[in-house]
Amino acid sequence: MVRTYSPEKTRQALLKAAFEQIWKQGYEAVSLDDILKASEVTKGALYHHFGSKQALGYAVVDEVLCAEVRERWLEPLDTFDNPIEGLIQILSEMRKACHEKESYCGCPLNNLSQEMSNKDEGFRERLQAIYVLWIDGFAAALKRGQKNGTVKASVNPWAAASFIVSSLEGISGLIKNTRSVEVQEACAAGFFAYLESLKA
Amino acid sequence: MVRTYSPEKTRQALLKAAFEQIWKQGYEAVSLDDILKASEVTKGALYHHFGSKQALGYAVVDEVLCAEVRERWLEPLDTFDNPIEGLIQILSEMRKACHEKESYCGCPLNNLSQEMSNKDEGFRERLQAIYVLWIDGFAAALKRGQKNGTVKASVNPWAAASFIVSSLEGISGLIKNTRSVEVQEACAAGFFAYLESLKA
DNA sequence: CTAAACATACCAACCAGTATGAATGTTTTG
DNA sequence: CAAAACATTCATACTGGTTGGTATGTTTAG
Numbered sequence: 001m002v003r004t005y006s007p008e009k010t011r012q013a014l015l016k017a018a019f020e021q022i023w024k025q026g027y028e029a030v031s032l033d034d035i036l037k038a039s040e041v042t043k044g045a046l047y048h049h050f051g052s053k054q055a056l057g058y059a060v061v062d063e064v065l066c067a068e069v070r071e072r073w074l075e076p077l078d079t080f081d082n083p084i085e086g087l088i089q090i091l092s093e094m095r096k097a098c099h100e101k102e103s104y105c106g107c108p109l110n111n112l113s114q115e116m117s118n119k120d121e122g123f124r125e126r127l128q129a130i131y132v133l134w135i136d137g138f139a140a141a142l143k144r145g146q147k148n149g150t151v152k153a154s155v156n157p158w159a160a161a162s163f164i165v166s167s168l169e170g171i172s173g174l175i176k177n178t179r180s181v182e183v184q185e186a187c188a189a190g191f192f193a194y195l196e197s198l199k200a
Numbered sequence: 201m202v203r204t205y206s207p208e209k210t211r212q213a214l215l216k217a218a219f220e221q222i223w224k225q226g227y228e229a230v231s232l233d234d235i236l237k238a239s240e241v242t243k244g245a246l247y248h249h250f251g252s253k254q255a256l257g258y259a260v261v262d263e264v265l266c267a268e269v270r271e272r273w274l275e276p277l278d279t280f281d282n283p284i285e286g287l288i289q290i291l292s293e294m295r296k297a298c299h300e301k302e303s304y305c306g307c308p309l310n311n312l313s314q315e316m317s318n319k320d321e322g323f324r325e326r327l328q329a330i331y332v333l334w335i336d337g338f339a340a341a342l343k344r345g346q347k348n349g350t351v352k353a354s355v356n357p358w359a360a361a362s363f364i365v366s367s368l369e370g371i372s373g374l375i376k377n378t379r380s381v382e383v384q385e386a387c388a389a390g391f392f393a394y395l396e397s398l399k400a
Numbered sequence: 401c402t403a404a405a406c407a408t409a410c411c412a413a414c415c416a417g418t419a420t421g422a423a424t425g426t427t428t429t430g
Numbered sequence: 431c432a433a434a435a436c437a438t439t440c441a442t443a444c445t446g447g448t449t450g451g452t453a454t455g456t457t458t459a460g
Contacts, residue, residue, distance in 0.1 A: 003423065003439095006439095007438080007440090010440085033415080043416095043440095047417075048439060106314065113373065113376075114315070114377075115315060118304065159387075159390060162374070163371075163390025167366070168370070169373055170368070173313065173314055173370065173373065174362070174366040176313075179324075183335075186359035187359075191363060197397060205406075205458055210406085232451090243407080243451085244407045245405070245407080247451075249405090252451080253449095253451090
């Protein structure tokens with residue numbers, strides 16, 4: 001029985017499994033055994049890398065969720081001159097991808113936020129930081145759009161960014177429950193109409 | 201020690217306590233003991249009225265949440281000729297009321313929906329029925345507005361109603377986490393701007 | 401007297417966390 | 431260079447507390 005230590009690998013395996021299980025089951029509903037099973041790691045290893053379930057949860061927010069927002073929203077948006085068009089395109093891509101998978105799991109950030117923000121101040125603070133990152137990123141993109149003339153000058157970038165994020169979360173939440181393509185199309189239509197109203 | 205039986209009263213006490221505790225803590229996080237303590241009912245009585253925790257949860261959705269949507273949204277909206285103005289007024293009233301209480305608990309429907317819709321199909325179906333009730337109610341009000349000339353004829357009532365509900369849930373969810381008045385004002389501004397665009 | 405309405409004590413399952421030890425890497429030292 | 435000393439990384443068995451649910455008995459009402 002030969003064993004080789006690779007602590008960073010097991011740490012990442014734990015984070016990944018924890019993220020997925022928390023996404024699908026919720027933080028409190030998921031048991032450490034679930035995470036250990038999914039990651040093929042033992043309890044001793046888990047408690048070597050993370051002091052508690054809470055610490056693991058915090059790390060998921062700080063490391064996984066944070067990266068997710070950057071990779072899925074902020075970085076793609078940076079490649080567009082017109083942030084409104086960028087948003088519409090990113091969303092369209094996502095809808096295509098969602099149709100393929102069974103993914104009615106909702107937004108991981110929204111899920112965790114709704115569950116934990118009133119129960120654990122540490123979670124709330126960390127999740128809020130992600131929201132700030134997200135909103136500020138969108139606001140910066142809108143400002144950029146105002147400078148290059150693709151976004152109305154009268155728009156308040158930060159306020160619009162806040163409403164955009166809240167809409168995205170609201171839509172994903174409603175779809176998660178209804179599982180209805182019609183509702184999805186309806187929400188998208190309303191949302192796109194709002195986005196169009198921001199164009200210069 | 202004189203005792204008097206009033207089964208309907210204890211049933212309602214259980215429903216009320218369950219609703220509040222589920223709202224504040226979440227369905228899985230709340231223990232039956234919490235509900236029993238809050239309602240001052242014993243476990244024997246609970247299991248006399250409800251076959252299981254699940255049955256109690258279902259009843260909360262069917263009876264309490266359903267009534268809540270009617271009383272807080274649909275009935276008030278029926279008193280307005282202009283449904284857009286009606287929505288804006290109802291929301292403004294709510295915001296005032298929210299400032300007084302500490303209420304950062306979010307929307308009870310949204311909370312439960314995010315937590316349970318992927319774990320328990322019975323919950324999902326029941327919660328979806330509430331969403332349908334809500335959206336259809338809004339859609340009917342918009343149609344009414346179209347007939348009396350307060351809402352643009354080009355608006356698709358059902359699609360707009362879907363987006364409005366998703367926005368309300370999204371905003372309440374974001375505020376629940378950020379607890380920021382600025383974010384609240386920003387989202388409200390964006391939302392009201394959308395509502396105005398529906399006016400004839 | 402019967403059935404509904406409640407009260408109390410208990411139980412099996414689960415779960416986060418711990419105690420303990422073994423296997424592997426790294427550093428120090430003779 | 432070797433080997434001992436030490437630290438890191440992981441594995442297993444166990445525990446105390448909680449929870450949904452049940453068994454059983456008691457009280458009230460018709």
